[in-house]
Amino acid sequence: MSMARPAGEREIIARIRRAAGNSDDLVVGIGDDCAVYRTYPGRVSLITTDTMVEGVHFDLAWHPPLELGRKAAAVNISDIAAMGGLPRFALLSLAVSPATGSQWLDAFMAGFQAVLAEHDVVLIGGDTVQSGHESVFSITLIGEMAEGELVTRKGAQAGDVVLVSGFLGEAAAGLALCRLGQGQDIAWQSLVAAHLDPVPQVALGRVLAASGMVNAMQDLSDGLATDLAHICAESGVGAVVAAEKIPLSPALCRAAETCDHSALDWALSGGEDYHLLFTAGEQQVVPLCNLVREKTGRELFVVGYIVADGGVFLEEAGRRREISYRGYEHFR
């Protein structure tokens, strides 16, 4: 339930949320990366659904069908990873434009299936219909995990440290480079790959969830400013992000010069990085980083801290300004 989304969608989501109900078996309803329901005592299923619309979420001019199929699977698996779950089953619903040929569909399916296989996810259902103009893909992912390990957006506490699992802004820079016609340039390979073929952080999500040290978590789909605002809203807290701590890759900084765009802006509001964003108590940061390094060989990046008062603020050169929800919505 998280993808880059245009302005006004939060209002519609609020509408859906008001219509939502409750149930004894429902552990997490609308407002997190997945809905979560209990299948038997101590065990939960996670479920998420996303829709990708041609011309809104992907551009066939530069997105090859294989990579698009991979991305369609990856961004949904990422929602399961965002709560620490193990992805299990997928369903794919295709509304295919009249212009879509069978070679294109075969390549899309090959990419979709390859990412499922990388994560031992089984395609168990789906439907296909004809669309009038643009192609629309809806993917549903089902995961499972121990209820006790579940990490939601709700648990952030004042004093927590805010961490991310990798360089930010890469996908947004890759998109900008594709738009400039530089998507094939070898110099931008890592950035373009981040846009075309993002990697869901399943193994890391499971290590973080099982550690018991993470208080709140989600994946970075709309950009740090918006996604951290989601965690703050759900947890009833605020956050301060330090501009100089945000991990920016050398390639991103070079691309920022080429595109005459702020690297920091991409990192804060570009979206679609699909890294994990999470909070942990200050005392847990060192053991958590050690655990993650040992289990996955990965480094974590501290980017800020949680405060009691609401809103997400950026500290830069001694000044502080609010950046809540300045994500993909804002910059369209």
Next chain:
Amino acid sequence: MSMARPAGEREIIARIRRAAGNSDDLVVGIGDDCAVYRTYPGRVSLITTDTMVEGVHFDLAWHPPLELGRKAAAVNISDIAAMGGLPRFALLSLAVSPATGSQWLDAFMAGFQAVLAEHDVVLIGGDTVQSGHESVFSITLIGEMAEGELVTRKGAQAGDVVLVSGFLGEAAAGLALCRLGQGQDIAWQSLVAAHLDPVPQVALGRVLAASGMVNAMQDLSDGLATDLAHICAESGVGAVVAAEKIPLSPALCRAAETCDHSALDWALSGGEDYHLLFTAGEQQVVPLCNLVREKTGRELFVVGYIVADGGVFLEEAGRRREISYRGYEHFR
């Protein structure tokens, strides 16, 4: 995973099906109304997803948003009913056209939510994105049931009797009347309601599944000719349908005259009736009809029988012709 679908979609579904995998916990994969997986010994979850595209599956010219929201919920609940399951949770993914206003969305959500409430289904998640041209709705429904009561499309046996749970062709006639601009005429109320606001057969599906007397079942979404062909293909059998046994309502026959269309053709190939289509051993028909009458007050209709050789055939005035898959696909 069943809705009226245009020509060529079976080919794409075959593509998805070839890409599908397997798992120890997977009870039913692609090719039935729902995918089914085991959540713990003896208990299964059912999951189905459908996509509805503006201009393909619904026409805003005559489909009021409240009824459209009701139908979006109903046709997915019907997939759970088609296997005898209890619907539990729903997810709604909206790709909304720029022309869609908030009043329209409120009415759609009210209808969607009303049908969920009628069946104690809880809306637990969803997403919304902007579409370029037409609105697209994707709905995911989750149900559950005892694994031992599950009825799939696979169990039909030569000698079985084929039954349906109500009048056929009503929805197709209602659609034809709407297209003629007669959707508001009180004389056609039952037919138009069948098109705009179909009723999923949840209680009946559960009685049939729990009876242990039903060998194969699905819901009638594409029309008797196509849906019975699905059961035959999955079961490795054929079927003979007797034209004079197909239940046609007086209103349908009147509408056929008005529209200069064959009532039988609507019943065989119109689609979207969302009645249940199922088979049972000949000895079970009387006890099954008695049980259903006692538990639900409903009548069942015998329309044909299963044979060993493949294909679906219609017997009419002593002649027999093949009608396999002559459903919505054929008559578009």
